Amino acid sequence: MDFTIITPNMNHAGFLRECMESVAGQEGVVLEHLVMDGGSTDGSAEVAAGFPGAVWVSEKDGGMSEAINKGFDRARGDWVMWLNADDRLKPGALAAVLQRLRESQADVVYGGYNFVDAAGNFLRRLQMPRWSPFVHTHHHCYIGSTAAFYRRATVLDAGFRLRPDFLYVMDGEFYARLDAAGKTFERIPEVMADFRLHGGNASMIHLGKTRDMERILAAERQHVESRAIRRAYGITLFADPYLNGLADGILWIAARVWKQVMKG
Numbered sequence: 053m054d055f056t057i058i059t060p061n062m063n064h065a066g067f068l069r070e071c072m073e074s075v076a077g078q079e080g081v082v083l084e085h086l087v088m089d090g091g092s093t094d095g096s097a098e099v100a101a102g103f104p105g106a107v108w109v110s111e112k113d114g115g116m117s118e119a120i121n122k123g124f125d126r127a128r129g130d131w132v133m134w135l136n137a138d139d140r141l142k143p144g145a146l147a148a149v150l151q152r153l154r155e156s157q158a159d160v161v162y163g164g165y166n167f168v169d170a171a172g173n174f175l176r177r178l179q180m181p182r183w184s185p186f187v188h189t190h191h192h193c194y195i196g197s198t199a200a201f202y203r204r205a206t207v208l209d210a211g212f213r214l215r216p217d218f219l220y221v222m223d224g225e226f227y228a229r230l231d232a233a234g235k236t237f238e239r240i241p242e243v244m245a246d247f248r249l250h251g252g253n254a255s256m257i258h259l260g261k262t263r264d265m266e267r268i269l270a271a272e273r274q275h276v277e278s279r280a281i282r283r284a285y286g287i288t289l290f291a292d293p294y295l296n297g298l299a300d301g302i303l304w305i306a307a308r309v310w311k312q313v314m315k316g
Contacts, residue, residue, distance in 0.1 A: 055083040055146055056132045056204070058123030060116045062090040064137035065099050067248065070172065072103045074140035074245075080147035086126055087137075088119040096137075117214040117222045124208050131161075131201040132208060138248045139198040140172075145244045149201075158238035159207050160230060162200040165243060170250035181314035183237035184307075185228065189286035190300070191307035192278075193224030195237075199244035207235065220274040221281065228285040 057075050061068055068087075075085045087100055089110035100108040107126075113119045120134050131153055135141060153161055167175040180194060181187065188194065202208060212230060214222045231237070262268060282288070282300060289299045 053084060053129045054081045054131065054150055055201075056123070056127035056129030057083060057085045057141075058120055058127065058132065058134040059085065059087045059137050060090070060119040060123070060134065061087055061092060061096055061137040062116075062119075063092045063094040063096065065092065065095040067138040067250075068096055068099045069102070070140050071135060071137050072100065072106060074143075075135065076103055076105060077143060078141065078146045079144065081150055083146065084128060086123045088113070088123045090115075090119055114216055115219055117216045117218055120222075121213045121216065124213055127204055127208060130204055132204050133197070133199075133201050135198050135245065138250060140246045140248075142166075142243060142245060145242065149240060149242050149244070152240055152242075153201060156238055157236070159203050159235035160195075160200060160227070160237045161203075161240055162195045162237065163240045163242045163244040165196045165199040165245045165247050168246045168248050170248065172246070172248070175249065177243065179241070179243075179315065180239055181311050182239050183231075184310065184314050185231045185285070187307045187311045187314060188224070188231070189228055189282055189307075190303040191311055193221060193227065194311070195223070195227055196245070196247055197223045198247050218277055221277040224278070225281050228281055232285055 059071060072085065072087070075083070085103070085106040087106055087108050089096055089108065090113045091110060097108065097110060100106060109122070113122065123134065124132065149161075149163065162180060164177060164179045166177050169175055178196070207230065212226070212233070214226050218225050279300070287303060288296060290296050
């Protein structure tokens, strides 16, 4: 089997149909689509029932990371990716990269993707830089999980999984850990998918200035995850966390500049 596509879902029925259509419409490849649902109550099951070729698993879980890990455990494809329920693959995307994946020696292969709005209208295209652990750790996680493929034999079969205690930047920690373990990354030019911006994205929902304590605490949790990645995998110069905060700002600017160089 060429691909396993894993879609975590929790009450995203409004987007799920487009996601599943984008997978079902892929031609020229052999794939399985695992939809790992956390117990939706919004009609997601009825949407999924219209795609008998997909595997629908609905049970309570501890969040997105645990749902994706359950999909990783079931995956049979040579290459595995996760495609969020509010995202969609580009037509013909999998067939376009299959031969390149077969020839690749990398453990993770990633392409570009588009940002689209809630209605699916094009906003802008992101072409990814070459892999740089410095940029990834100190600027931001720039590999879109919706446009990345993991070699099952060397990543999942080797026991790598998302950390279930990461709620927002689980992909960033995953890639940093893979890099630290010596896994290799390859950038490809193809645009693989559409990443939908709709205000409910887990990584963006808490952005913005506010005095609301619950939103502030949630946002701080997201920032803490990113700081933890920097401390574990990046450059840490001081014992004092406030001095490291100042250094992080300087390193962020340096990583942003280096990212532009890496796009070449």
